[in-house]
Amino acid sequence: MATGLTEFLDNFVKNHDNRQLLAFPLAILAVSLIILLVSFSSSGSPVTLGMEFQGGTQISVETINSPAALKEAYSSYHIIDARQAGSRIIMDFGVMDNEKQRQLEKNVMSRYSNVEISQIGPVYGQSLQIQALKALIISFIGMSIVVFLLFRSPVPSFAVILSAFSDIAIALGFMKIAGVELSLGTLAALLMLIGYSVDSDILLTNRVLKRRGTVEEKVSRAIQTGVTMTSTALVALAIMYLVSTYLYLIIPSFTQIPLLSQISIVLIAGLFADIMNTWLLNTGILRWYVLKPEFGGRYNR
Amino acid sequence: MNNAKNLLRNPRIIIFILAILGAIFAIHPGYTSEGTTSHLHYGLDLEGGSWLQLKLEGTLAQIDADPGKIVIALVEPAIGSPINITNNNLLGGGSDNKYITFTTSAPINASQIEGLGLGGSVSVDKPSRDSTQVTIASTSKEFLIRTYLAKSLDTEVVQTSNKDVLGYEIKKSVSEKDLEVLMEKVGGFIVKNQDGTSTYKEGVSTQTRDLTRDILDDKLNAFGLKDIPVRTVGEDYIQIDFAGIDLATAKEIVDKQGKFEIRIQTTGNETQHVVNGDSIEDVRIISYHDNQWHVPFTLSEAGARALQKTALETGAVDHPEEHHLNMYLDQVKIYGAPLNPDAASRLRETPIYSWEASTGTGDGAKKEAKALEVHLRAGALPVNVKLESSGHVDAGLGAQFKTEAMIAGLISLVAVALVVYFRYKRPEILIPMVGTSISEIIMILGVAALIKWQLDLASIAGIIASIGTGIDHLIIITDEVLYEGTIPSTKNAFSSRIGKAFVIIIGAASTNIIAMSPLVVMGFGTLKGFAITTIIGVFIGVIVARPVYGVVIKELLEAKGEIEKRVEVAKGNEGLAD
Numbered sequence: 001m002a003t004g005l006t007e008f009l010d011n012f013v014k015n016h017d018n019r020q021l022l023a024f025p026l027a028i029l030a031v032s033l034i035i036l037l038v039s040f041s042s043s044g045s046p047v048t049l050g051m052e053f054q055g056g057t058q059i060s061v062e063t064i065n066s067p068a069a070l071k072e073a074y075s076s077y078h079i080i081d082a083r084q085a086g087s088r089i090i091m092d093f094g095v096m097d098n099e100k101q102r103q104l105e106k107n108v109m110s111r112y113s114n115v116e117i118s119q120i121g122p123v124y125g126q127s128l129q130i131q132a133l134k135a136l137i138i139s140f141i142g143m144s145i146v147v148f149l150l151f152r153s154p155v156p157s158f159a160v161i162l163s164a165f166s167d168i169a170i171a172l173g174f175m176k177i178a179g180v181e182l183s184l185g186t187l188a189a190l191l192m193l194i195g196y197s198v199d200s201d202i203l204l205t206n207r208v209l210k211r212r213g214t215v216e217e218k219v220s221r222a223i224q225t226g227v228t229m230t231s232t233a234l235v236a237l238a239i240m241y242l243v244s245t246y247l248y249l250i251i252p253s254f255t256q257i258p259l260l261s262q263i264s265i266v267l268i269a270g271l272f273a274d275i276m277n278t279w280l281l282n283t284g285i286l287r288w289y290v291l292k293p294e295f296g297g298r299y300n301r
Numbered sequence: 302m303n304n305a306k307n308l309l310r311n312p313r314i315i316i317f318i319l320a321i322l323g324a325i326f327a328i329h330p331g332y333t334s335e336g337t338t339s340h341l342h343y344g345l346d347l348e349g350g351s352w353l354q355l356k357l358e359g360t361l362a363q364i365d366a367d368p369g370k371i372v373i374a375l376v377e378p379a380i381g382s383p384i385n386i387t388n389n390n391l392l393g394g395g396s397d398n399k400y401i402t403f404t405t406s407a408p409i410n411a412s413q414i415e416g417l418g419l420g421g422s423v424s425v426d427k428p429s430r431d432s433t434q435v436t437i438a439s440t441s442k443e444f445l446i447r448t449y450l451a452k453s454l455d456t457e458v459v460q461t462s463n464k465d466v467l468g469y470e471i472k473k474s475v476s477e478k479d480l481e482v483l484m485e486k487v488g489g490f491i492v493k494n495q496d497g498t499s500t501y502k503e504g505v506s507t508q509t510r511d512l513t514r515d516i517l518d519d520k521l522n523a524f525g526l527k528d529i530p531v532r533t534v535g536e537d538y539i540q541i542d543f544a545g546i547d548l549a550t551a552k553e554i555v556d557k558q559g560k561f562e563i564r565i566q567t568t569g570n571e572t573q574h575v576v577n578g579d580s581i582e583d584v585r586i587i588s589y590h591d592n593q594w595h596v597p598f599t600l601s602e603a604g605a606r607a608l609q610k611t612a613l614e615t616g617a618v619d620h621p622e623e624h625h626l627n628m629y630l631d632q633v634k635i636y637g638a639p640l641n642p643d644a645a646s647r648l649r650e651t652p653i654y655s656w657e658a659s660t661g662t663g664d665g666a667k668k669e670a671k672a673l674e675v676h677l678r679a680g681a682l683p684v685n686v687k688l689e690s691s692g693h694v695d696a697g698l699g700a701q702f703k704t705e706a707m708i709a710g711l712i713s714l715v716a717v718a719l720v721v722y723f724r725y726k727r728p729e730i731l732i733p734m735v736g737t738s739i740s741e742i743i744m745i746l747g748v749a750a751l752i753k754w755q756l757d758l759a760s761i762a763g764i765i766a767s768i769g770t771g772i773d774h775l776i777i778i779t780d781e782v783l784y785e786g787t788i789p790s791t792k793n794a795f796s797s798r799i800g801k802a803f804v805i806i807i808g809a810a811s812t813n814i815i816a817m818s819p820l821v822v823m824g825f826g827t828l829k830g831f832a833i834t835t836i837i838g839v840f841i842g843v844i845v846a847r848p849v850y851g852v853v854i855k856e857l858l859e860a861k862g863e864i865e866k867r868v869e870v871a872k873g874n875e876g877l878a879d
Contacts, residue, residue: 003723062698098688105693106549114701117351117548117693124356124689135819142815150808188759188820188831192766195816199773199809206805225780232720232776233769236713240765243709255701260709263762 021284032173050181055122057093061112086256159285160201163277170273189266200226240264324747344757349696351548358474359505366489382407400438548693580604594670595657605652759831767838
C-alpha cells in the first residue's frame with residue numbers, strides 16, 4: 001500500500017500546480033465544516049454527544065435476546081436506546097433517581113452476565129462538555145505555538161496549523177456522518193490526532209526549508225518517508241479496530257471493546273485526512289511560498 | 302567484534318541497557334502454576350469491579366457585611382422587639398477588644414442573648430426603667446458573619462484562610478444568587494476579586510475534602526474487606542475503586558454507617574452500655590491545649606443524661622480511675638480513658654454536653670486524636686455528597702478485554718513490522734527497528750509498574766498509539782541515514798544527519814506531549830491514563846530508545862557497507878556505497 005500510494009502522491013504533486021493541489025482538500029474541508037455547521041444549528045452540537053457528555057446510564061450485557069426485547073423489558077426505566085454490539089447489547093438510559101438506578105442495576109446484574117455499567121450525572125456531563133472543548137482548544141493552541149517556535153516563519157507554520165485543523169474538522173465530520181458519538185474515548189483520539197497529524201507536516205516543512213536540493217526532490221523524498229510513517233500508524237490502528245470490533249466473530253468467547261473501537265476508527269479517519277492534507281494542502285501552500293520570486297530560489301538549490 | 306565492543310562503550314547504549322533491565326525488574330514477570338504474574342497494576346475495567354465518583358457539596362466565598370445589621374437581624378426575631386445599636390467598633394474587622402452595644406425597650410436577660418451565640422461574653426445593664434442595654438464583647442465581624450450564615454442556612458460555617466485572605470466555607474450548597482440575597486439583608490455582599498470576578502465558588506476547602514476522604518477511608522476499610530482505595534480527584538471529587546465488588550454492593554457499603562458506641566467500665570473488665578453514635582451531635586476539629594491533644598464533641602440532651610445516669614450508677618463520679626469510658630467502632634475498642642476529676646464532680650449536679658477526649662502530648666497523640674475524630678464521626682460526612690458518576694465491569698468481561706487488548710497490541714506490532722519490511726526489505730533495519738519498539742513498550746510498562754499506575758483499556762490504547770509514533774520516528778532516522786546522501790557533507794556527516802533527524806523528531810514529540818497535556822491536568826478520569834502512557838512513551842522514546850537506534854543502525858549499515866564511514870562527496874539517491 002505504501003509504495004503504490006507514495007508513487008501516486010508523488011506523481012500527483014508533480015503534475016498539478018499549487019492551485020489544483022489545494023482545491024481538493026479545501027473542498028473536503030468545506031464539506032466537513034458544512035456538515036458540522038448544519039448539525040450545530042439543528043441540534044446545538046457539531047457532533048452527536050455520547051452518554052458521558054449528556055448524563056445518564058449506559059449498560060451493556062451479553063445476551064441472545066434482541067435489542068427490541070430488551071427495550072421492551074426495561075421500558076419502565078426511561079430507556080432511550082438499545083442496540084446490538086457484537087454478542088452484546090448496549091442500552092442507554094436517561095437520568096433517573098438513585099433508588100431507581102439501584103433497582104435497575106440489581107435487576108440487570110441478576111439476569112445477565114458480563115455486565116458493564118457506566119453512569120454520569122447530568123451536571124457532571126455538562127461540565128465534561130465544557131472541559132472537553134477547553135482541552136481541544138488548549139491542545140490546538142499549544143500545538144500551534146510549538147509549530148511557530150519550530151519554524152519561526154508565518155506562512156509555513158500557518159500551512160501546518162491549517163492542515164492540522166482540517167484533519168480535526170474532517171475527523172469530526174466523519175464522526176457525524178458515520179454516527180460515531182463524541183465520548184471520552186473519541187475525545188482522546190481527537191487530541192491524539194492534533195499531536196500526531198503534525199508529525200508528517202513537520203517532516204515536510206523541515207525538509208523543504210532547511211535542506212538543500214530542489215523543491216521537487218525534497219518534496220518527493222518527504223512523501224516517501226512521510227507516507228511510510230502514516231501507513232505504519234494506519235496499519236497499527238486498523239488492527240486495533242479489527243480486533244476490538246470484529247474478533248468476536250471468529251472467536252465467540254471474545255467481545256467488542258467499544259472504547260478501543262471508537263479511538264481507532266476516529267484516528268483512522270483523521271490519518272487518511274492527514275495524508276491528503278499534508279501532501280496536497282500543506283505541500284501546495286509551502287511550494288507556492290518557497291518558490292516566490294522574492295526568495296530568488298533560495299530554497300530550490 | 303570491534304564494532305560490538307565500541308557499541309558497548311557508548312554511554313547511550315549503557316543507559317539503554319540499564320533502563321531495560323530496570324524496567325524488567327520493575328515489571329517483575331513471573332510464572333506460577335496459576336499462570337503468569339507481574340507487578341503491573343490493572344485498572345478496574347480490566348480487573349473487574351466498580352467505582353464511584355462523589356461530589357462534595359459546599360460553598361466557598363469571601364463575604365463582607367455590616368455587623369450591626371447582623372446583630373439586629375439575629376436579635377430582633379429572638380426577643381420580638383426592635384433594638385438600637387448604640388456602640389459598635391466591629392466595622393474594621395479583627396478581634397482585639399471588640400464589642401457591640403445595643404439598647405431595647407423589651408425586658409431581656411443575658412441567657413436569652415447568650416443562646417444566640419453572638420460572642421464570648423454578654424452583659425446586660427438597665428440604664429433606665431424602660432430601656433435595657435446589652436453589650437456583647439469578645440466578638441468580631443467575622444464571627445458574626447459566620448453565625449449569621451450558619452443560622453440562616455442551618456449548616457456549619459467555618460472560616461478559611463487561603464493566602465492570608467479570609468473566606469467562609471459553608472458546608473452546604475447555596476447558589477450565588479441566594480447567598481447574595483441573604484447577605485443584602487444585612488448590608489453585605491460577596492467580595493469581588495481584584496480582576497472583578499466573584500469570589501463565590503461551589504466546592505469545599507481542601508481540609509474538608511481531605512477529612513471527608515479520611516472518613517470514607519476509615520469506614521470502608523474498617524469492615525475487614527479488601528483494601529479499597531479512596532482518593533481525591535480534582536478539587537471537589539472523591540473517587541472510590543472497589544476491585545472485585547459489584548456496583549450494588551459498593552453503593553451499600555458507602556451508605557452504611559459504622560456502629561459507634563460508648564461504654565463504661567463497671568467492675569474488672571466488665572463494661573456497660575452508655576450511648577450509641579446517634580447521641581453524638583457534633584464532632585469538631587482536634588485542638589491542642591493544656592499540653593494535650595483533644596477531640597471535642599457534643600452529646601445530645603438524651604445522650605448527656607444517659608452518661609450522667611450511668612456515671613452515677615457505676616460510681617464513676619466518685620472513683621473515675623476505676624471506671625474508664627471506652628469508645629468502640631464496630632465492636633472494636635478505639636479509645637479508653639477515665640473521666641476528668643472536675644467533670645466527674647460536675648456530673649453529680651448536672652449533665653455535661655460538651656466533652657473532649659484527650660490523647661496526650663506529642664505527634665503520636667496528634668495522630669491518635671485525628672484518627673479518633675474520624676472514628677467519632679462513624680461515617681457521618683462533614684458535607685453532603687452526591688453520586689456524580691459510577692461504573693461497573695464484570696470480572697469475566699474485564700479478563701476478555703485484557704486478553705483482546707493484548708492480542709490487538711501484538712498483532713499491531715507484527716503488522717507494523719511487515720510494513721517496515723516491505724518498505725526497506727532489509728533485516729538489518731527491521732530487527733533493530735522492531736527491537737527498539739518492543740524495548741519502548743517494556744520501558745513504558747516498567748515506568749507504569751514503578752509509579753503503580755493502573756493500566757486500563759485507555760492506557761493500552763495509549764501504548765498501541767505510541768508504538769505507532771515510535772516507529773514513525775525510527776523511520777525518519779532511517780531515511781535520513783539512508784537517503785540524505787545527496788548533500789555534499791564533510792566530516793561526521795552521519796552524526797549531523799542523525800542530528801537533523803532529531804530536530805524533526807523532537808519537534809514532532811513536543812507537539813504530541815503538548816497536545817496530550819490538557820488531559821493530564823484536567824480531571825478526565827479514564828483519559829488521564831491514555832494521556833500519561835502516551836507522554837511516558839514519547840519521553841522514553843526520544844530520550845532513551847531512539848538515540849540508541851540511531852547508533853545501532855549506523856554500526857549495522859556501516860558493517861554491511863550500505864553507507865561509508867566518512868562521506869566526502871556522496872552521489873545518487875539510494876544506497877551510497879558501490
